[in-house]
Amino acid sequence: MCLAIPGKIKSIELQYDGALRMAKINFGGITKEASLEMLPDANIGDYVLVHVGVAISKVDEEEAKKTFKYLKEIGELGDLTDVDNYIPEDTTSGDISLDEVTKDQ
Amino acid sequence: MKYMNEYRDPILAKQYLEEIKKTVTQNWRIMEVCGGQTHSLVKNGIIDMLPKEITMVHGPGCPVCVTPLHLIDKAVHLALNENVILCSFGDMLRVPGSEKSLLEAKAEGGDVRILYSPLEAVKIAEENPEKDVVFFAVGFETTAPANALSVIHAHRKGLKNYSILASHVLVPPAIENVMEDPDSHIDGFLAAGHVCTIMGNFEYYPLVEKYKVPIVVTGFEPLDVLQGILMVVRQLEVNKAEVENQYARIVREEGNIEAQKVIFEVFEITDRLWRGMEIIPMSGYQVKEKYASFDATKKYQIDIEEAEENQECIAGEIMKGIKKPFECPQFGKKCKPTNPLGAPMVSSEGACAAYFHYSGLVER
Numbered sequence: 001m002c003l004a005i006p007g008k009i010k011s012i013e014l015q016y017d018g019a020l021r022m023a024k025i026n027f028g029g030i031t032k033e034a035s036l037e038m039l040p041d042a043n044i045g046d047y048v049l050v051h052v053g054v055a056i057s058k059v060d061e062e063e064a065k066k067t068f069k070y071l072k073e074i075g076e077l078g079d080l081t082d083v084d085n086y087i088p089e090d091t092t093s094g095d096i097s098l099d100e101v102t103k104d105q
Numbered sequence: 106m107k108y109m110n111e112y113r114d115p116i117l118a119k120q121y122l123e124e125i126k127k128t129v130t131q132n133w134r135i136m137e138v139c140g141g142q143t144h145s146l147v148k149n150g151i152i153d154m155l156p157k158e159i160t161m162v163h164g165p166g167c168p169v170c171v172t173p174l175h176l177i178d179k180a181v182h183l184a185l186n187e188n189v190i191l192c193s194f195g196d197m198l199r200v201p202g203s204e205k206s207l208l209e210a211k212a213e214g215g216d217v218r219i220l221y222s223p224l225e226a227v228k229i230a231e232e233n234p235e236k237d238v239v240f241f242a243v244g245f246e247t248t249a250p251a252n253a254l255s256v257i258h259a260h261r262k263g264l265k266n267y268s269i270l271a272s273h274v275l276v277p278p279a280i281e282n283v284m285e286d287p288d289s290h291i292d293g294f295l296a297a298g299h300v301c302t303i304m305g306n307f308e309y310y311p312l313v314e315k316y317k318v319p320i321v322v323t324g325f326e327p328l329d330v331l332q333g334i335l336m337v338v339r340q341l342e343v344n345k346a347e348v349e350n351q352y353a354r355i356v357r358e359e360g361n362i363e364a365q366k367v368i369f370e371v372f373e374i375t376d377r378l379w380r381g382m383e384i385i386p387m388s389g390y391q392v393k394e395k396y397a398s399f400d401a402t403k404k405y406q407i408d409i410e411e412a413e414e415n416q417e418c419i420a421g422e423i424m425k426g427i428k429k430p431f432e433c434p435q436f437g438k439k440c441k442p443t444n445p446l447g448a449p450m451v452s453s454e455g456a457c458a459a460y461f462h463y464s465g466l467v468e469r
C-alpha cells in the first residue's frame with residue numbers, strides 16, 4: 001500500500017481557477033487521474049511517482065521504466081487495476097509511453 | 106541466485122552480496138522498517154543469501170497491521186450504517202476486527218467500496234449528496250498528503266457529507282519505540298524510502314545521536330535493499346552511526362515541502378495506539394480542530410467497547426521483530442491469508458503474508 005508507482009503525465013487540467021492541478025497519468029497503458037499539488041513544477045511529459053492518487057516525486061524516465069517493470073514483475077500493480085473504474089488507455093496517442101517496457105512480457 | 110535472475114541486475118546483486126560478505130566480521134541485527142522491503146527480502150530470497158552473521162528483523166512498517174482493533178470495529182460499525190458509504194484501500198478489507206472484517210460487513214449488505222485514492226472518495230461524496238461518505242484513512246507519512254488533500258478538496262467543494270476515519274502512524278517514533286524495547290536488540294535500520302520522499306531525512310538525525318544506530322534511508326527493490334544493508338554493515342563494522350541516503354535518486358534531504366504543508370494544514374501529531382504494540386507518544390496524526398467536521402471520530406459518536414486482541418496471534422512480537430512469523434504456533438495452521446487471525450497475514454505488506462506466500466524460499 002505504501003508503494004508509489006511511476007507514470008507519465010499525459011495532460012493537465014486546472015480546476016478551481018488554477019488553484020488545483022489534476023493530471024491524467026499513463027501507467028503502462030492504464031490512465032488514471034492524480035493530483036499534482038505536491039509537485040508545482042511537474043509538467044506534461046514528466047515522469048512522476050504516484051501514491052494513492054497523488055504525485056509525490058519526479059523521476060527520470062529510465063528510473064521510471066525500471067521501477068515500473070519491477071513492480072509489474074512482482075505483481076504489485078494491483079492497486080491500479082483492482083478498482084472498477086479505471087480508464088483504459090486511448091490507443092490513439094502515439095507518444096513514448098510506459099507501456100513500452102511491458103511489451104516484452 | 107535463482108530468484109534474482111528475473112530482476113534488474115543480477116550481476117550487481119551478486120557484487121553487493123559479495124561485498125557484504127567481505128565486510129561483515131560480527132553478528133548484526135538489522136531492521137527494515139518498510140513492509141515493501143520485507144517482501145523484497147523474502148520474495149527474492151535475499152534473506153537466505155545474506156551471510157549468517159546478518160539477521161534481518163522485520164519492522165512495524167505495515168500501516169494496515171498496526172491499525173488498532175477498535176478502529177477496525179468502528180469502520181465495520183460505520184459500514185453497517187445504512188446511510189454511510191465506507192470507502193477504503195483494498196488492503197483493509199480482510200483485516201479481522203473483533204467480530205467481523207469489512208469484507209464480512211460488505212457481505213451483510215454494508216456499502217463498502219475499495220478505492221485506489223481518497224480523492225475518489227470525495228467524488229463519491231459529491232455524487233451521492235444523500236449519503237455520508239467515510240474514507241478509512243490509514244497509512245504512514247507517505248499516504249498522509251493524499252488523505253489530507255481529500256479533506257482539503259471536500260472543504261473547497263463545501264461538502265458536508267465527507268469525513269475520514271484517520272489511522273495515521275509515523276516512522277521515527279516507531280524506531281524509537283523499538284530501540285527502547287529491551288527485547289529488540291537492533292543494531293541498524295533501513296528507513297523507508299517513500300516515507301522520506303515526503304518527510305525528508307532530518308527526523309532521523311536525533312535518533313542516530315540518541316541510540317548510536319546507523320539509519321540508512323533505503324528503497325524497496327532488491328538492489329536497493331542489498332545496497333542499504335551494505336551501507337548499514339559498513340557503518341557498523343567501523344563503529345559509526347550516521348544517517349545515510351541509499352535512495353537519493355528519489356529522496357531529497359528536505360523531503361517534499363509542498364506535501365508537508367498539506368499534511369500539517371489538516372493533521373496534527375498525537376499519541377497513538379499501535380495494534381499489538383502499545384500507545385506510542387506522538388506517533389500518529391489526528392485531524393485538526395479546524396477540520397473537525399471532516400473527522401469521522403467526531404462526526405459519529407461511536408461507543409464501541411475496546412475489544413480484546415485474539416490471544417493466539419503474536420502480531421505484536423512480530424511487528425517489533427522479537428519473533429519471526431514461522432515462530433507463531435498458528436502460522437499456516439489456523440492462520441492463513443484466506444482465514445487470517447491477525448493483520449500481518451492479510452496485508453500485502455505484512456510479514457506473515459510474506460512468509461506464507463514465499464516460504465518455499467525461506468528454509469530455516
Ligand code: SF4
Pocket residue numbers: 417418419420423430433434435436437440441445446447448449450457
Ligand atoms: S501468523 Fe497469523 S496468528 Fe500468527 S502472528 Fe501472524 S497474523 Fe498473527
